[in-house]
Amino acid sequence: MPATPGVPAATVGRLVTYLRLLTAMEERGVRTTSSDELAGRSHVSAFQVRKDLAYFGRFGTRGAGYTVATLRRELRRILGLTRPWNVAIMGMGRLGQALADYPNFDEYDFRLVAAFDADPAKAGLPAGGLFVEGLEVLPARATELTIDLAFLTVPGPAAQAAADALVAAGIRGILNFAPAVLEVPPHVHVEPVDLMAGLKRLSYHVVARAEDDAA
Amino acid sequence: MPATPGVPAATVGRLVTYLRLLTAMEERGVRTTSSDELAGRSHVSAFQVRKDLAYFGRFGTRGAGYTVATLRRELRRILGLTRPWNVAIMGMGRLGQALADYPNFDEYDFRLVAAFDADPAKAGLPAGGLFVEGLEVLPARATELTIDLAFLTVPGPAAQAAADALVAAGIRGILNFAPAVLEVPPHVHVEPVDLMAGLKRLSYHVVARAEDDAA
């Protein structure tokens, strides 16, 4: 079993893209593909595709390319998507509610198993087939349900305290929607998904390109 | 006026973080700060902070640090956040609806000015103070309202066609929530914000760390 040391974070992001393409190909009944085709649809070079895959093994046939079903299965395994993941939502504001109702979690066995909010007034409210629970039951529920991951959807100023509670409860990965840089121990991974930050990066790039055009 | 050539994308992302910290400091009444303090709160090195800023000019005082208000103003200018941005939502499913109701757009003058959906049945429905409109009026409304940016919140298979329509209507930046790599002309910038992709990256990293711990 490869220990996969030193894989660039950018490679992991591209693997997710390749997997999406392979899934679409399989649905369309496509049997085989090539680094060239994956590259074209991902907007990267074929070198890059092959190098990304080479971090984890050899999955193709020289002269022939890749079998869609095989490569897809391997990428699922590499990305950890062959096992179920129990996910909780922390913070049931608008965004938390929207995520609770999001229909696509069951894709690859992500299971929404709990929803928490610090506000006692929200306890008991329905949320995507579940009921909102108070923070005080998080530790017990995390153990009972074996919660693996959490969506952090609390306001920025509350984010660090909420993250601390999740870490104390044994969560190992946080998808962070809050506008904050979280402090977590090394065994916990944080993946930022910051809407307003994305909007501000967009603002910069649009202005920069307009200036390029002018020049 | 600096043409700001060759600024790394990662730098732009960090500038957004610095700006957020400076805004919080200003609200707390803090007058001055240092590259060291910004670095600590952003989880980067002080070298990195100074290098990031150096792409755009010299904003500090040697021996004393940075004036919070001044640096904040400069970062807003650099990021293009001193002018208003007119934003439209394309795709009024659950996510589009949630975004329309999102309360924080007015921060830095992002103005939600229109909401579109390809489904005629959705036309006229309320959406965050607006009413959903059909795709056929997009070109006219884009000109009339001078729409700058768009949130793309349609299903993956519909994303490219929707992006094409936005580009044809003159939009210059797309915040892409759809699981798809978009094909756009060079004067249009796409910033991906892919929820499920973030979740899959998280899956990989959590598995990888568990293996590290085992080893």
Place this chain on the structure above:
DNA sequence: TATTGTGAACCGGTTCACAGCG
């Protein structure tokens, strides 16, 4: 003295050329 600003060294990820192999 304290902290910024920056040219140079360093390093890691991307690119490449080509070897390996169906």
Place this chain on the structure above:
DNA sequence: CGCTGTGAACCGGTTCACAATA
């Protein structure tokens, strides 16, 4: 012959040491 797999070159971003200066 075609396409994958990979060691080596390259390049861009990060790190660093130190010069500049309030």
